[in-house]
Amino acid sequence: MTENILEVKNLKQYFPVHAGFFKTIPLKAVDDISFSIGKGETLGLVGESGCGKTTVGRSILRLYEPTAGEVYFDGQLVTDKNITALRRQMQMVFQDPYSSLNPRMTVEDIIGEPLDVHHLYANRKERREKILQLMEYVGLNAEHATRYAHEFSGGQRQRIGIARALAVDPKFIVCDEPVSALDVSIQAQVINMFEDLQAKLGVAYLFIAHDLMVVHHISNRIAVMYLGKIMEIADSDELNAAPQHPYTLSLMSAVPIPDPKLTRARKRIVLEGDVPSPLKMPTGCSFRTRCRYATDRCAAECPALQDRGNGHFVACWNK
Amino acid sequence: MSEHLLSVQDLHTSFFTDSGEVQAVNGVSFNLDPGEILGIVGESGSGKSVTAYSIMQILADTGRIVHGHVLYKGQDLTKWSKKQMRSFRGKCCSIIFQDPMTSLNPVFTVGSQLEEAIRLHTDKRGAAVKARAIEMLDLVGMNEPEKRIRQYPHELSGGMRQRVMIAMALACEPDILIADEPTTALDVTIQAQILELMQDLQKKMGMAVILVTHDLGVIADMCDNIVVMYGGRICERGTANEIFYNPRHEYTKGLLRSIPNIANMKQRLVPIAGTPINMLNMPKGCAFCARCDAAMKVCLDELPEEMTINENHKASCWMNVKAMVENGEGRADQ
Numbered sequence: 001m002t003e004n005i006l007e008v009k010n011l012k013q014y015f016p017v018h019a020g021f022f023k024t025i026p027l028k029a030v031d032d033i034s035f036s037i038g039k040g041e042t043l044g045l046v047g048e049s050g051c052g053k054t055t056v057g058r059s060i061l062r063l064y065e066p067t068a069g070e071v072y073f074d075g076q077l078v079t080d081k082n083i084t085a086l087r088r089q090m091q092m093v094f095q096d097p098y099s100s101l102n103p104r105m106t107v108e109d110i111i112g113e114p115l116d117v118h119h120l121y122a123n124r125k126e127r128r129e130k131i132l133q134l135m136e137y138v139g140l141n142a143e144h145a146t147r148y149a150h151e152f153s154g155g156q157r158q159r160i161g162i163a164r165a166l167a168v169d170p171k172f173i174v175c176d177e178p179v180s181a182l183d184v185s186i187q188a189q190v191i192n193m194f195e196d197l198q199a200k201l202g203v204a205y206l207f208i209a210h211d212l213m214v215v216h217h218i219s220n221r222i223a224v225m226y227l228g229k230i231m232e233i234a235d236s237d238e239l240n241a242a243p244q245h246p247y248t249l250s251l252m253s254a255v256p257i258p259d260p261k262l263t264r265a266r267k268r269i270v271l272e273g274d275v276p277s278p279l280k281m282p283t284g285c286s287f288r289t290r291c292r293y294a295t296d297r298c299a300a301e302c303p304a305l306q307d308r309g310n311g312h313f314v315a316c317w318n319k
Numbered sequence: 320m321s322e323h324l325l326s327v328q329d330l331h332t333s334f335f336t337d338s339g340e341v342q343a344v345n346g347v348s349f350n351l352d353p354g355e356i357l358g359i360v361g362e363s364g365s366g367k368s369v370t371a372y373s374i375m376q377i378l379a380d381t382g383r384i385v386h387g388h389v390l391y392k393g394q395d396l397t398k399w400s401k402k403q404m405r406s407f408r409g410k411c412c413s414i415i416f417q418d419p420m421t422s423l424n425p426v427f428t429v430g431s432q433l434e435e436a437i438r439l440h441t442d443k444r445g446a447a448v449k450a451r452a453i454e455m456l457d458l459v460g461m462n463e464p465e466k467r468i469r470q471y472p473h474e475l476s477g478g479m480r481q482r483v484m485i486a487m488a489l490a491c492e493p494d495i496l497i498a499d500e501p502t503t504a505l506d507v508t509i510q511a512q513i514l515e516l517m518q519d520l521q522k523k524m525g526m527a528v529i530l531v532t533h534d535l536g537v538i539a540d541m542c543d544n545i546v547v548m549y550g551g552r553i554c555e556r557g558t559a560n561e562i563f564y565n566p567r568h569e570y571t572k573g574l575l576r577s578i579p580n581i582a583n584m585k586q587r588l589v590p591i592a593g594t595p596i597n598m599l600n601m602p603k604g605c606a607f608c609a610r611c612d613a614a615m616k617v618c619l620d621e622l623p624e625e626m627t628i629n630e631n632h633k634a635s636c637w638m639n640v641k642a643m644v645e646n647g648e649g650r651a652d653q
Contacts, residue, residue, distance in 0.1 A: 185362060185574060254507045254508045256536030256540045257539065257580065
């Protein structure tokens, strides 16, 4: 087995929500999830909006203080004390390339800021060289260095964001929906770049997205989340060929395929109703209110992730 | 000539901004027949939404139709007065917008907004209006419609709000429904619900639908005919099968190559190089030629005219002329 760069154990992230004047109730954004990511591996994390996938990424990097659970990075427990040092090796790329770059800073300063924070250069010349090399990595010209973020298109801004994440030479990057704000023709450019950078630098990704096709293309393994819990986790080809959890099945059948004959021939499983409010979670399995196979047992007990062989884990009583 | 339900002829729409005239739609023509689902696909800035807004004449203040005609049942809408257009909207043609969060008024109940549309466009009054509102909510699959009409938009989820928008659009039984990115803001499982609902209602009510989207998957699923737009012009049009299995414009080919699908899962994606076109600075020739791998000298200088590939398929790309010349079928003037 390959060594794990990241291990998440029983991570819980609750947010207090004011329910009355003196009363708060917990919103269970992430509820007891565990997974690991190998060195140089890409784990895809898919789910609908509000399922907690972004929160997972942010909790790992301690942008939020987790309610419970542990995160180990390279065998070392991540705590408040050592997170600043560890952020030299863990970085994040954000979804919105428009709001995640400071409009008052030049590209050179945006990419150089992590270098400044972690004191990664001896003199101005070295800083400049490092920045230019990073820009070359992500396909930006040296002449772009003195420009401001607003002068760039969405795809180029996302490249700046990626260069900033790469500046500290990290081993692990959380990519939070990095391509969903981009046009289709630009998406492919950025996906290819992520793959190239991984081949070159050996960096591991937690790739968060809602587009199953994109996630399948880029990931080695995929985890499917629903209402703060992981429902299924498996090798990406395996998950695509033989999905087991009813939620994964319906999610996959709901994705429109850009092929008229295929998409019209298949049977779509349309889920009834909406995702329940995370403040009023159903008892037992959180998916049971929309599940075709739900039984009494699903309401009584919450299924744990079970190994079905080949590293395919499923949390379901009936499948 | 048989009369089309809607016929857009050589439409030019421009926005007059401080930095100059932006020709957002640049000579777009297409026809829509009753009961047809037409897909308009393109990237952001390709002019697909502006085309839809031009039909409805709901452009921003800086925008104006500078040339061309929009014929509805043979009558030219561009010559209609504001009052006439008001009666056209809602009754003959409705639109659903991308963002159901911002297109409903937050300070009125769902019911009052729905009833307003019914009262404005039909002669129903009093209890009949409310009954129709409840009937419409029921039709779009909202549970407990009697309770829903007293709720405010913020009490509903995104999918529910989009259902309310659809109910509002269809309340007056229009002949044409324009759906501008109706599912882009929704999650996949909710998107599946809404697409299914739109297909159902289209069959039930028989209206024609113009579906504007950037999602090729949604287009493949829903549309009979497809128009592909780039840089304010139509680059290719045809039936769904022709566009997906026999693309004849380099942009369409590139678009289909660049999306991940089951067949290319293990391969590297082939992206379209470069960035989308700057509409303030349109080239003389084909708008796509700066990003096109197959671009020739003629592409830079001359706008390709629309060529007929077969009866169901037309494309505006010089590559097709090149192929014809190579096959010895060249036209006399080439």
